[in-house]
Amino acid sequence: MSTELLVYFGLPILLVVIGRVVGSRLERNHYKSIVEREFRFRCQPALSTKESGASGPVRSASLASGSVVISVDHFKRFLSGFRMIFGGEIRSYASLIDRARREAVLRMKESQPDAHAYINTRLETSTISNAAGNEGTGTVEVLAYGTAVHYDLAP
Amino acid sequence: MILTNIDSVPGRRIVQHFGLVQGSTIRAKHFGRDFAAGLKNIVGGELKGYTELLQESRAEATSRMVTQAQELGANAVINVRFTTSSVAQGASEILAYGTAVVLE
Numbered sequence: 001m002s003t004e005l006l007v008y009f010g011l012p013i014l015l016v017v018i019g020r021v022v023g024s025r026l027e028r029n030h031y032k033s034i035v036e037r038e039f040r041f042r043c044q045p046a047l048s049t050k051e052s053g054a055s056g057p058v059r060s061a062s063l064a065s066g067s068v069v070i071s072v073d074h075f076k077r078f079l080s081g082f083r084m085i086f087g088g089e090i091r092s093y094a095s096l097i098d099r100a101r102r103e104a105v106l107r108m109k110e111s112q113p114d115a116h117a118y119i120n121t122r123l124e125t126s127t128i129s130n131a132a133g134n135e136g137t138g139t140v141e142v143l144a145y146g147t148a149v150h151y152d153l154a155p
Numbered sequence: 156m157i158l159t160n161i162d163s164v165p166g167r168r169i170v171q172h173f174g175l176v177q178g179s180t181i182r183a184k185h186f187g188r189d190f191a192a193g194l195k196n197i198v199g200g201e202l203k204g205y206t207e208l209l210q211e212s213r214a215e216a217t218s219r220m221v222t223q224a225q226e227l228g229a230n231a232v233i234n235v236r237f238t239t240s241s242v243a244q245g246a247s248e249i250l251a252y253g254t255a256v257v258l259e
Contacts, residue, residue, distance in 0.1 A: 015197050022198040030200065050161050058165035063158040063235055067213070069206045071192075073199030096199075103201075120161045126239040126247075128205060139202065141209055143237060147159045 015074045023073025027095065034102050041109045046118040052149055054117070059152040064118060065145035066107025069128060070100040072138040080138070097125070097140065104144035112148040121146035156221050157231040157258070164231055168259045173227045177252035178219025181242060182212045209249070213237065216251040229255035 052058065072080075076092035083090045101123055109118060121144060128139045157164055184192075184205070192202045216237075224232050235253035242248050 019197055019199065023200070026198060026200045061157070061159050061161075061165050063160060065213070065237070067206060067209055069202045069209065071196050071199050071202055074197050076199065122160065122236075124237060124239065126241075128202075128247075139196070139205075141205070141239070143209075143213075143239070145160060145235075145237060147161050149165060 016078050017075075019074030019076070019078075023075060026073075027099070030099055030103075034099065034106065037106050037110075038102070041106065044109060044115060044117060046105055046109065046121040046144075046146060048121050050120050052117045052119050052151075054149075054151050057152045059150045061147050061149045062112070063145065064108050064112045064115065064148040065143065066104050066109070066111055067141060067143040068100055068103045068107060069139065069141045070096060070103070071140075072096045077138050093138065096138065097142075100125075100140055100142040101144070104142040108144040108146060114150070115148035116151045118146040118148050156224065156229075158217075158221075158235050158253070159231070159233050160235045160253075162234055164233060164258055167231075169233075169256045170259050171257040173224070173229050173255040173257070175252060176220050176223040176227065176229075176232060176255045177250060178216045178221070178223060179248060179250040180212045180215045180219070181246055181248045182208060183246040184208060209239075209247075212247075212249045213251070216249045220251045220253060224253075224255040227255050229257055231256050231258050 072093060079092045080090050104123065105121070108121070124143045126141050128141055163169065191204055195202050220232065232253040232255055235251060238250045240248050
């Protein structure tokens with residue numbers, strides 16, 4: 001009887017605890033790497049306009065894209081379950097989307113790291129459904145794509 | 156073949172328009188990747204198997220679009236767009252489309 005209880009209630013609680021401990025550490029490390037890489041690319045902006053605004057002529061242009069599939073941990077999924085009862089903003093999912101978008105933009109830049117700017121950048125988000133049904137909630141794919149341009153810097 | 160997602164190719168003049176070209180692919184996930192993703196779901200973070208799967212299919216859709224443009228005799232595709240839609244549980248369609256043009 002007590003082993004059955006342990007399996008029924010212990011396992012989900014264990015998963016939530018693992019999600020809380022490991023998940024928050026992974027998220028912290030991810031944010032650290034995002035901030036570091038964003039700083040490295042700060043002079044190569046991703047613009048949503050079609051014009052680069054550069055004074056000189058453009059030497060070459062080509063398509064750059066980057067994508068990432070990211071999911072939340074069990075603890076945040078558990079928290080959002082409570083939110084669904086009372087309604088309101090689900091803050092625990094905001095960091096998921098934020099990480100995914102910033103990572104996708106960084107991967108787009110890293111696919112062509114020597115470009116001077118990335119114009120007409122588009123972000124597209126889609127949810128990924130999992131074969132295990134409800135397990136798929138909280139998994140998103142973000143694609144960032146744009147045109148990488150090189151300026152003609154020669155005088 | 157030059158691909159851009161703006162209305163022109165900077166520094167080049169468009170001589171001829173061929174209209175819309177497209178390429179699409181529908182992919183299903185396989186069991187091994189799904190299992191690994193299920194485990195990764197506990198702690199959250201990036202699901203690398205799915206990222207690779209979607210990148211492969213996007214490359215496939217793009218190459219089909221490029222093939223269609225080459226058959227028309229174009230040498231660039233402008234205004235490229237990507238869309239994703241799920242057609243069934245566990246399968247998604249990836250579409251790439253753009254305008255095939257001839258550059259000077």
